[in-house]
Amino acid sequence: MHFWDYRHYLLELVKVELTQNYKKSFLGVIWLIILPLMQSLVWIFLEKTHLLNPGILRVNYIAFVIIGTMSWQLYNYSFDQMGNSISSSVRALMQGYIPMILIVISRFSLIFVRFVLSFIVNVIIIYFFLDIKLHVFSFLISIIPLMIFCLSIGMIVSMIEVVSEDLFILGKEFNKILMFLTPIIYSPKVESSFLEYIISMNPLTYFISVPRSFLLGEEQTLIDNYYKYCFITAIFFILSLILYTKKARVVVEKLVE
Amino acid sequence: MMELINLEKVNKKFCKRLTYSLLYGFMDLFLFKPSVNLRKHEDWGIHNIDLKISKGEYIGILGKNGSGKTTLVRTLSGIYQQNSGVVKVDCKVLPMFVGNLALNKFYSGLDNYYIMGTLLGYSRKQLTEKIPILKDFSELGDDLYNPMGNYSSGMRIRLRFGCVKALMPDVLIIDEALSVTDIHFQKKCTSFLMEYTKHNTVVIISHDMSLIKDNCRRIIVMEKGEIVMDTEDIEAAINYYKTQ
Numbered sequence: 181m182h183f184w185d186y187r188h189y190l191l192e193l194v195k196v197e198l199t200q201n202y203k204k205s206f207l208g209v210i211w212l213i214i215l216p217l218m219q220s221l222v223w224i225f226l227e228k229t230h231l232l233n234p235g236i237l238r239v240n241y242i243a244f245v246i247i248g249t250m251s252w253q254l255y256n257y258s259f260d261q262m263g264n265s266i267s268s269s270v271r272a273l274m275q276g277y278i279p280m281i282l283i284v285i286s287r288f289s290l291i292f293v294r295f296v297l298s299f300i301v302n303v304i305i306i307y308f309f310l311d312i313k314l315h316v317f318s319f320l321i322s323i324i325p326l327m328i329f330c331l332s333i334g335m336i337v338s339m340i341e342v343v344s345e346d347l348f349i350l351g352k353e354f355n356k357i358l359m360f361l362t363p364i365i366y367s368p369k370v371e372s373s374f375l376e377y378i379i380s381m382n383p384l385t386y387f388i389s390v391p392r393s394f395l396l397g398e399e400q401t402l403i404d405n406y407y408k409y410c411f412i413t414a415i416f417f418i419l420s421l422i423l424y425t426k427k428a429r430v431v432v433e434k435l436v437e
Numbered sequence: 438m439m440e441l442i443n444l445e446k447v448n449k450k451f452c453k454r455l456t457y458s459l460l461y462g463f464m465d466l467f468l469f470k471p472s473v474n475l476r477k478h479e480d481w482g483i484h485n486i487d488l489k490i491s492k493g494e495y496i497g498i499l500g501k502n503g504s505g506k507t508t509l510v511r512t513l514s515g516i517y518q519q520n521s522g523v524v525k526v527d528c529k530v531l532p533m534f535v536g537n538l539a540l541n542k543f544y545s546g547l548d549n550y551y552i553m554g555t556l557l558g559y560s561r562k563q564l565t566e567k568i569p570i571l572k573d574f575s576e577l578g579d580d581l582y583n584p585m586g587n588y589s590s591g592m593r594i595r596l597r598f599g600c601v602k603a604l605m606p607d608v609l610i611i612d613e614a615l616s617v618t619d620i621h622f623q624k625k626c627t628s629f630l631m632e633y634t635k636h637n638t639v640v641i642i643s644h645d646m647s648l649i650k651d652n653c654r655r656i657i658v659m660e661k662g663e664i665v666m667d668t669e670d671i672e673a674a675i676n677y678y679k680t681q
Contacts, residue, residue, distance in 0.1 A: 188555035203543040277515025343462035427466050429518040
């Protein structure tokens with residue numbers, strides 16, 4: 181069978197990915213909207229009640245944080261959920277020959293749908309509660325490199341997770357630190373020069389800050405490095421894809437019951 | 438006869454120790470040329486396998502536990518990737534192992550049928566048209582709409598055979614799966630398989646000698662990961678297996 185013959189199967193896998201986590205829930209897939217809604221409303225509540233006072237800023241801090249958090253979650257979900265995509269697909273892999281790339285695409289589709297729904301919810305909330313003019317199109321274009329970066333990370337981590345649980349756990353712990361080294365709730369410009377250097381080496385700094393600046397209509401100060409990391413990510417993606425298509429099946433036998 | 442599957446000099450090795458197995462797996466991921474020779478604690482699952490399977494064959498695979506039967510059929514199915522050699526598969530293969538009968542226990546038998554069917558390249562519309570065949574053969578009635586987590590082993594086999602009848606894959610691979618169903622359905626399946634092999638192929642692993650003797654037209658006997666006998670003389674193959 182050719183790859184094209186698996187298109188119906190891919191669609192079924194995507195449906196399974198989207199619905200299986202909520203099979204035991206009464207609200208079902210509505211959770212995909214409730215969670216980002218609750219998250220954003222908490223920040224809006226903090227601002228409206230003046231419980232949060234970040235001082236005088238050029239942009240609206242709440243919108244800054246909401247968009248930053250949403251973009252970070254795209255990366256974090258990719259690491260966690262695509263990371264175990266192979267090991268949690270044993271039953272699918274036992275059904276016979278499946279092009280391995282279908283496993284990663286179907287899992288990424290769940291993360292993508294979750295991100296899109298979260299984006300729609302957040303845009304509506306920012307528009308109605310904070311009254312900010314948003315440049316949605318520029319954001320959607322500039323967020324693509326982050327998605328490609330996440331997909332690449334997901335492919336690599338999913339293979340490593342099967343053969344080295346230790347590295348996967350270390351990676352998850354590293355992500356907790358990485359969250360503080362990524363300008364999600366603060367600006368990339370910090371007082372400590374050492375910290376600023378580390379932040380400047382972190383690709384997520386550019387993949388999160390630049391689309392966010394586009395969305396909020398801020399002045400772009402990181403665009404040169406953004407392009408540089410886009411190029412590096414493109415190469416990283418090609419290498420990950422080659423490695424995944426050639427080697428992912430090697431690790432499957434470690435899982436088969 | 439039209440050739441559907443061709444294995445040439447196929448080797449598949451396994452590591453007996455989990456720690457080494459994971460270590461080798463990690464090394465093989467990042468090495469340009471993974472090792473094809475045996476390393477410490479590794480052994481051949483199947484070794485030097487040359488095998489051709491054609492349309493319309495009914496093949497029984499015999500061998501003691503650990504002789505490589507399951508590894509061979511999992512390699513044929515595309516579940517395992519061989520370490521060396523060539524595996525050519527030009528057809529739709531549906532494996533039926535005791536461990537792979539439910540894709541997702543929270544989904545109904547019918548949902549699982551759709552998933553299985555799309556894996557064989559059918560569209561949802563084509564699969565919907567074939568539901569009466571599935572219902573008729575499986576005799577599952579309303580249980581078809583219940584989650585597969587509630588199914589007994591026998592019901593899972595019924596669903597799987599219903600799927601086979603509806604989807605008619607080119608090659609059906611059965612690994613001990615028939616033994617868990619009741620006598621009535623077993624008889625129904627064996628007579629269906631005889632009909633099925635007029636145009637399709639069955640590869641069956643079973644320790645039920647009467648099943649093998651009455652149905653198979655070719656026998657492969659395996660020992661220590663190698664094919665030691667491949668013959669159409671059923672009596673001779675069964676006698677050889679019994680004296681192993």
